[in-house]
Amino acid sequence: xxxxxxxxxxxxxxxxxxxxxxxxxxxxxLPSQLIYPMFLIEGNNQKIPxxxxxxxxxxxxxxLLEEINECxxxxxxxxxxxxxxxxxxxxELATESYQENSLYIxxxxxxxxxxxxxxxITDVAMDxxxxxxxxxxxxxxxxxxxxxxxxxxKMALAQxxxxxxxxxxSDMMDGxxxxxxxxxxxxxxxxxxxxxxxxxxxxxxxxxxxDALSSAPRFGDKKTYQMNPTNVREAMIEAQLDTExxxxxxxxKPALAYLDVIKTLKDNxxxxxxxxxxxxxxxxxxxxxxxxxxxxxxxMTEMLTSIKRAGADVILTYFAKEYATLVKNIK
Ligand code: PBG
Numbered sequence: 001x002x003x004x005x006x007x008x009x010x011x012x013x014x015x016x017x018x019x020x021x022x023x024x025x026x027x028x029x030l031p032s033q034l035i036y037p038m039f040l041i042e043g044n045n046q047k048i049p050x051x052x053x054x055x056x057x058x059x060x061x062x063x064l065l066e067e068i069n070e071c072x073x074x075x076x077x078x079x080x081x082x083x084x085x086x087x088x089x090x091x092e093l094a095t096e097s098y099q100e101n102s103l104y105i106x107x108x109x110x111x112x113x114x115x116x117x118x119x120x121i122t123d124v125a126m127d128x129x130x131x132x133x134x135x136x137x138x139x140x141x142x143x144x145x146x147x148x149x150x151x152x153x154k155m156a157l158a159q160x161x162x163x164x165x166x167x168x169x170s171d172m173m174d175g176x177x178x179x180x181x182x183x184x185x186x187x188x189x190x191x192x193x194x195x196x197x198x199x200x201x202x203x204x205x206x207x208x209x210x211d212a213l214s215s216a217p218r219f220g221d222k223k224t225y226q227m228n229p230t231n232v233r234e235a236m237i238e239a240q241l242d243t244e245x246x247x248x249x250x251x252x253k254p255a256l257a258y259l260d261v262i263k264t265l266k267d268n269x270x271x272x273x274x275x276x277x278x279x280x281x282x283x284x285x286x287x288x289x290x291x292x293x294x295x296x297x298x299x300m301t302e303m304l305t306s307i308k309r310a311g312a313d314v315i316l317t318y319f320a321k322e323y324a325t326l327v328k329n330i331k
Contacts, residue, residue, distance in 0.1 A: 027309045031075035036320035038081045052208035054286040074324040078119040094129035098154040112163035122164040125171040133217040135171035153183040166193040172225040178245030196247035199235035202226035205254045205280030254278040259310035266311025275312035282318040
Protein backbone atom coordinates (compact mmCIF):
# COMPACT_ATOMS: atom_id res chain seq x y z
CA UNK A 1 0.00 0.00 0.00
CA UNK A 2 1.41 3.34 -1.01
CA UNK A 3 0.75 6.04 1.59
CA UNK A 4 2.44 8.77 -0.43
CA UNK A 5 0.02 11.19 -1.96
CA UNK A 6 1.24 13.21 -4.89
CA UNK A 7 1.45 16.79 -3.57
CA UNK A 8 3.44 19.39 -5.46
CA UNK A 9 3.26 21.96 -2.70
CA UNK A 10 4.20 20.90 0.81
CA UNK A 11 4.51 24.12 2.86
CA UNK A 12 5.80 22.08 5.79
CA UNK A 13 9.16 21.70 3.98
CA UNK A 14 9.90 25.32 4.93
CA UNK A 15 9.21 24.55 8.59
CA UNK A 16 11.25 21.39 8.97
CA UNK A 17 14.16 22.70 11.04
CA UNK A 18 14.97 25.71 13.18
CA UNK A 19 17.58 26.85 10.67
CA UNK A 20 15.10 26.77 7.80
CA UNK A 21 12.42 28.43 9.92
CA UNK A 22 14.89 31.21 10.69
CA UNK A 23 15.81 31.44 7.01
CA UNK A 24 12.22 32.13 5.96
CA UNK A 25 11.25 34.30 8.94
CA UNK A 26 9.38 37.29 7.51
CA UNK A 27 9.21 39.60 10.52
CA UNK A 28 11.95 40.60 12.94
CA UNK A 29 11.64 42.76 16.05
CA LEU A 30 14.94 44.50 16.68
CA PRO A 31 15.76 46.36 19.91
CA SER A 32 16.74 49.32 17.71
CA GLN A 33 13.08 49.62 16.68
CA LEU A 34 11.73 49.78 20.23
CA ILE A 35 10.97 52.89 22.25
CA TYR A 36 10.89 52.63 26.03
CA PRO A 37 8.26 54.74 27.83
CA MET A 38 9.38 55.65 31.36
CA PHE A 39 7.90 57.40 34.39
CA LEU A 40 9.72 60.22 36.16
CA ILE A 41 9.04 61.50 39.70
CA GLU A 42 10.51 64.14 42.01
CA GLY A 43 13.21 63.36 44.54
CA ASN A 44 16.35 61.33 44.89
CA ASN A 45 16.97 57.61 45.05
CA GLN A 46 13.28 56.89 44.42
CA LYS A 47 12.09 53.77 42.62
CA ILE A 48 8.38 53.28 43.23
CA PRO A 49 6.56 50.24 41.82
CA UNK A 50 3.35 50.61 39.83
CA UNK A 51 1.06 47.85 41.07
CA UNK A 52 -0.78 47.39 37.78
CA UNK A 53 2.49 47.35 35.76
CA UNK A 54 4.80 44.74 37.30
CA UNK A 55 8.52 45.45 36.71
CA UNK A 56 7.84 49.08 35.70
CA UNK A 57 8.70 51.84 38.18
CA UNK A 58 8.43 55.55 38.73
CA UNK A 59 12.02 56.77 38.98
CA UNK A 60 13.59 59.90 40.36
CA UNK A 61 16.00 61.41 37.83
CA UNK A 62 19.17 59.89 39.34
CA UNK A 63 17.76 56.35 39.06
CA LEU A 64 16.10 57.05 35.71
CA LEU A 65 19.56 57.87 34.35
CA GLU A 66 20.86 54.54 35.68
CA GLU A 67 17.94 52.72 34.08
CA ILE A 68 18.66 54.44 30.74
CA ASN A 69 22.27 53.36 31.03
CA GLU A 70 21.23 49.72 31.53
CA CYS A 71 18.87 49.95 28.56
CA UNK A 72 21.56 51.39 26.29
CA UNK A 73 23.76 48.42 27.16
CA UNK A 74 21.15 45.97 25.84
CA UNK A 75 20.51 48.04 22.70
CA UNK A 76 17.54 50.27 23.60
CA UNK A 77 18.45 53.78 22.42
CA UNK A 78 15.11 55.62 22.27
CA UNK A 79 13.19 56.75 25.34
CA UNK A 80 9.83 58.39 25.95
CA UNK A 81 9.68 59.70 29.52
CA UNK A 82 6.42 60.89 31.14
CA UNK A 83 6.39 63.02 34.30
CA UNK A 84 4.26 62.38 37.40
CA UNK A 85 3.63 65.88 38.74
CA UNK A 86 2.81 66.66 42.40
CA UNK A 87 -0.76 67.83 42.88
CA UNK A 88 0.33 71.21 44.29
CA UNK A 89 2.04 72.05 40.96
CA UNK A 90 -1.03 71.31 38.85
CA UNK A 91 -3.34 74.07 37.67
CA GLU A 92 -6.02 74.64 35.03
CA LEU A 93 -3.52 75.99 32.48
CA ALA A 94 -0.79 73.34 32.95
CA THR A 95 1.63 76.20 33.67
CA GLU A 96 4.20 73.82 35.12
CA SER A 97 4.55 72.11 31.75
CA TYR A 98 6.72 74.82 30.23
CA GLN A 99 8.73 76.11 33.20
CA GLU A 100 12.50 76.21 32.63
CA ASN A 101 13.26 74.54 35.93
CA SER A 102 10.47 72.04 36.16
CA LEU A 103 11.01 68.35 36.86
CA TYR A 104 10.46 67.33 33.24
CA ILE A 105 12.39 70.07 31.45
CA UNK A 106 15.35 69.62 33.79
CA UNK A 107 15.28 65.89 33.22
CA UNK A 108 15.33 66.32 29.42
CA UNK A 109 18.38 68.58 29.70
CA UNK A 110 20.16 66.16 32.03
CA UNK A 111 19.39 63.03 30.01
CA UNK A 112 20.70 64.64 26.81
CA UNK A 113 23.76 65.90 28.66
CA UNK A 114 24.67 62.43 29.97
CA UNK A 115 23.48 60.50 26.91
CA UNK A 116 23.87 62.80 23.89
CA UNK A 117 23.42 59.89 21.48
CA UNK A 118 20.09 58.56 22.71
CA UNK A 119 16.89 59.68 21.01
CA UNK A 120 14.57 61.39 23.47
CA ILE A 121 10.88 61.65 22.64
CA THR A 122 8.94 64.00 24.89
CA ASP A 123 5.23 64.05 25.66
CA VAL A 124 3.12 67.05 24.69
CA ALA A 125 -0.27 67.06 26.42
CA MET A 126 -1.77 68.85 29.41
CA ASP A 127 -3.04 65.90 31.44
CA UNK A 128 -0.05 65.27 33.76
CA UNK A 129 -0.05 68.97 34.75
CA UNK A 130 -3.77 69.73 34.73
CA UNK A 131 -6.01 69.82 37.80
CA UNK A 132 -8.72 68.52 35.47
CA UNK A 133 -6.70 65.54 34.20
CA UNK A 134 -7.65 66.36 30.62
CA UNK A 135 -5.29 66.71 27.67
CA UNK A 136 -6.70 70.12 26.78
CA UNK A 137 -7.88 73.30 28.45
CA UNK A 138 -11.27 72.91 30.16
CA UNK A 139 -13.94 75.61 30.24
CA UNK A 140 -17.55 75.00 31.28
CA UNK A 141 -16.95 71.28 31.12
CA UNK A 142 -15.69 71.46 27.53
CA UNK A 143 -12.21 70.91 26.09
CA UNK A 144 -11.25 74.09 24.24
CA UNK A 145 -9.25 73.25 21.11
CA UNK A 146 -7.55 76.41 19.87
CA UNK A 147 -6.47 77.86 23.21
CA UNK A 148 -4.98 74.47 24.06
CA UNK A 149 -2.70 74.75 21.03
CA UNK A 150 -0.99 77.81 22.49
CA UNK A 151 -0.21 75.92 25.71
CA UNK A 152 0.99 72.85 23.81
CA UNK A 153 3.25 75.07 21.71
CA LYS A 154 4.90 76.55 24.82
CA MET A 155 5.38 73.04 26.17
CA ALA A 156 6.90 71.69 22.94
CA LEU A 157 9.20 74.70 22.64
CA ALA A 158 10.48 74.30 26.21
CA GLN A 159 11.15 70.62 25.50
CA UNK A 160 12.95 71.39 22.23
CA UNK A 161 15.07 74.04 23.95
CA UNK A 162 16.02 71.47 26.60
CA UNK A 163 17.23 69.11 23.87
CA UNK A 164 14.32 66.81 22.98
CA UNK A 165 14.97 65.01 19.68
CA UNK A 166 11.26 64.57 18.95
CA UNK A 167 8.15 66.01 20.50
CA UNK A 168 5.12 63.75 20.58
CA UNK A 169 1.72 65.40 20.91
CA SER A 170 -0.58 62.85 22.59
CA ASP A 171 -3.48 65.26 23.08
CA MET A 172 -5.58 64.75 19.91
CA MET A 173 -6.48 68.43 19.48
CA ASP A 174 -7.20 69.48 15.89
CA GLY A 175 -4.39 71.28 14.10
CA UNK A 176 -1.75 70.69 16.75
CA UNK A 177 0.88 69.16 14.50
CA UNK A 178 0.88 72.17 12.17
CA UNK A 179 0.79 74.60 15.08
CA UNK A 180 3.75 72.91 16.78
CA UNK A 181 5.70 72.66 13.50
CA UNK A 182 5.27 76.39 12.90
CA UNK A 183 6.19 77.31 16.47
CA UNK A 184 9.31 75.13 16.41
CA UNK A 185 10.40 76.39 12.98
CA UNK A 186 9.90 80.05 13.90
CA UNK A 187 12.12 79.53 16.94
CA UNK A 188 14.83 77.88 14.84
CA UNK A 189 14.09 74.29 15.85
CA UNK A 190 13.68 72.99 12.31
CA UNK A 191 15.49 69.80 13.29
CA UNK A 192 13.16 68.83 16.13
CA UNK A 193 10.94 66.02 14.84
CA UNK A 194 7.26 65.49 15.53
CA UNK A 195 5.92 62.02 16.31
CA UNK A 196 2.17 62.51 16.04
CA UNK A 197 -0.25 60.42 18.05
CA UNK A 198 -2.30 60.24 14.87
CA UNK A 199 -4.95 57.65 15.63
CA UNK A 200 -5.27 57.66 19.40
CA UNK A 201 -8.40 55.93 20.56
CA UNK A 202 -10.54 56.54 23.65
CA UNK A 203 -9.44 53.18 25.04
CA UNK A 204 -9.96 51.18 28.21
CA UNK A 205 -6.38 49.93 27.84
CA UNK A 206 -4.84 53.12 29.35
CA UNK A 207 -5.94 52.31 32.93
CA UNK A 208 -2.54 51.33 34.40
CA UNK A 209 -0.83 54.39 32.82
CA UNK A 210 -3.30 56.71 34.53
CA ASP A 211 -2.54 54.91 37.84
CA ALA A 212 1.16 55.53 37.23
CA LEU A 213 0.73 59.29 36.71
CA SER A 214 -2.45 59.87 38.77
CA SER A 215 -3.67 61.53 35.58
CA ALA A 216 -7.18 60.12 35.18
CA PRO A 217 -9.73 62.75 34.07
CA ARG A 218 -11.42 64.35 37.07
CA PHE A 219 -14.74 64.45 35.21
CA GLY A 220 -16.17 62.78 32.15
CA ASP A 221 -14.04 60.93 29.63
CA LYS A 222 -11.80 61.75 26.65
CA LYS A 223 -14.29 60.86 23.92
CA THR A 224 -14.60 64.38 22.47
CA TYR A 225 -10.96 64.29 21.41
CA GLN A 226 -9.70 60.70 21.38
CA MET A 227 -11.16 58.55 18.60
CA ASN A 228 -14.04 56.13 18.76
CA PRO A 229 -12.64 52.55 18.84
CA THR A 230 -15.15 51.57 16.15
CA ASN A 231 -13.55 53.75 13.44
CA VAL A 232 -10.79 53.09 10.92
CA ARG A 233 -11.75 55.44 8.06
CA GLU A 234 -11.50 58.34 10.50
CA ALA A 235 -7.88 57.33 11.14
CA MET A 236 -7.23 58.07 7.46
CA ILE A 237 -8.49 61.65 7.94
CA GLU A 238 -6.20 62.14 10.93
CA ALA A 239 -3.23 60.63 9.07
CA GLN A 240 -3.82 62.85 6.05
CA LEU A 241 -3.93 65.97 8.24
CA ASP A 242 -0.87 65.04 10.29
CA THR A 243 1.07 64.33 7.09
CA GLU A 244 0.09 67.65 5.54
CA UNK A 245 0.85 69.49 8.79
CA UNK A 246 4.43 68.17 8.88
CA UNK A 247 4.49 65.07 11.08
CA UNK A 248 7.60 62.87 10.84
CA UNK A 249 5.96 59.73 12.29
CA UNK A 250 2.33 58.61 12.41
CA UNK A 251 1.31 56.68 15.52
CA UNK A 252 -1.50 54.27 16.24
CA LYS A 253 -2.47 53.74 19.87
CA PRO A 254 -3.26 51.25 21.38
CA ALA A 255 -1.60 48.61 19.22
CA LEU A 256 -2.96 45.13 19.74
CA ALA A 257 -6.67 45.76 19.33
CA TYR A 258 -5.88 48.11 16.40
CA LEU A 259 -3.68 46.02 14.11
CA ASP A 260 -6.03 46.76 11.21
CA VAL A 261 -5.53 50.50 11.76
CA ILE A 262 -1.74 50.03 11.73
CA LYS A 263 -2.04 48.07 8.48
CA THR A 264 -4.35 50.64 6.90
CA LEU A 265 -2.00 53.53 7.65
CA LYS A 266 1.01 51.51 6.52
CA ASP A 267 -0.67 50.74 3.18
CA ASN A 268 -1.76 54.32 2.53
CA UNK A 269 1.03 56.56 3.87
CA UNK A 270 4.77 56.59 3.37
CA UNK A 271 5.81 58.10 6.71
CA UNK A 272 7.17 55.66 9.30
CA UNK A 273 4.41 54.13 11.40
CA UNK A 274 4.73 53.88 15.18
CA UNK A 275 2.48 51.76 17.38
CA UNK A 276 2.03 52.20 21.13
CA UNK A 277 1.81 48.85 22.92
CA UNK A 278 0.02 50.46 25.89
CA UNK A 279 -0.06 49.87 29.62
CA UNK A 280 -3.17 47.68 29.60
CA UNK A 281 -1.70 45.38 26.96
CA UNK A 282 1.41 45.07 29.11
CA UNK A 283 -0.63 44.43 32.27
CA UNK A 284 -2.59 41.61 30.61
CA UNK A 285 0.57 39.67 29.74
CA UNK A 286 2.12 40.30 33.16
CA UNK A 287 -0.92 39.27 35.18
CA UNK A 288 -1.67 36.16 33.14
CA UNK A 289 1.95 35.01 33.17
CA UNK A 290 2.28 35.65 36.93
CA UNK A 291 -0.67 33.29 37.35
CA UNK A 292 1.07 30.70 35.20
CA UNK A 293 -1.65 31.01 32.55
CA UNK A 294 0.60 32.28 29.76
CA UNK A 295 4.29 31.88 28.99
CA UNK A 296 5.67 35.38 29.52
CA UNK A 297 8.53 35.51 27.04
CA UNK A 298 6.67 33.77 24.23
CA UNK A 299 3.59 35.93 24.68
CA MET A 300 5.67 39.12 24.78
CA THR A 301 7.56 38.13 21.63
CA GLU A 302 4.42 37.09 19.77
CA MET A 303 2.69 40.33 20.73
CA LEU A 304 5.54 42.54 19.54
CA THR A 305 5.96 40.47 16.38
CA SER A 306 2.28 40.79 15.48
CA ILE A 307 2.46 44.57 15.82
CA LYS A 308 5.44 44.65 13.46
CA ARG A 309 3.84 42.20 11.05
CA ALA A 310 0.79 44.48 10.85
CA GLY A 311 3.08 47.25 9.63
CA ALA A 312 4.56 49.15 12.57
CA ASP A 313 8.10 50.34 11.89
CA VAL A 314 8.69 51.21 15.54
CA ILE A 315 6.95 50.16 18.75
CA LEU A 316 6.62 52.03 22.02
CA THR A 317 6.53 49.28 24.62
CA TYR A 318 7.06 48.75 28.35
CA PHE A 319 8.63 45.42 27.30
CA ALA A 320 11.53 47.17 25.55
CA LYS A 321 14.20 46.41 28.14
CA GLU A 322 13.00 42.87 28.85
CA TYR A 323 12.72 42.03 25.16
CA ALA A 324 16.17 43.43 24.38
CA THR A 325 17.64 41.50 27.31
CA LEU A 326 15.95 38.31 26.12
CA VAL A 327 17.26 38.52 22.55
CA LYS A 328 20.71 39.49 23.74
CA ASN A 329 20.88 36.35 25.86
CA ILE A 330 19.66 34.11 23.02
CA LYS A 331 22.51 35.14 20.74
C1 PBG B 1 -2.21 61.10 27.80
C2 PBG B 1 -1.54 59.79 27.55
C3 PBG B 1 -2.10 58.54 27.88
C4 PBG B 1 -1.16 57.58 27.53
C5 PBG B 1 -0.06 58.25 27.00
N1 PBG B 1 -0.31 59.62 27.00
C6 PBG B 1 -3.35 58.20 28.56
C7 PBG B 1 -4.57 58.92 28.24
O1 PBG B 1 -4.81 59.34 27.10
O2 PBG B 1 -5.35 59.09 29.17
C8 PBG B 1 -1.39 56.11 27.74
C9 PBG B 1 -0.24 55.20 27.57
C10 PBG B 1 -0.46 53.84 28.11
O3 PBG B 1 -1.57 53.42 28.50
O4 PBG B 1 0.54 53.10 28.15
N2 PBG B 1 -1.73 62.21 27.13
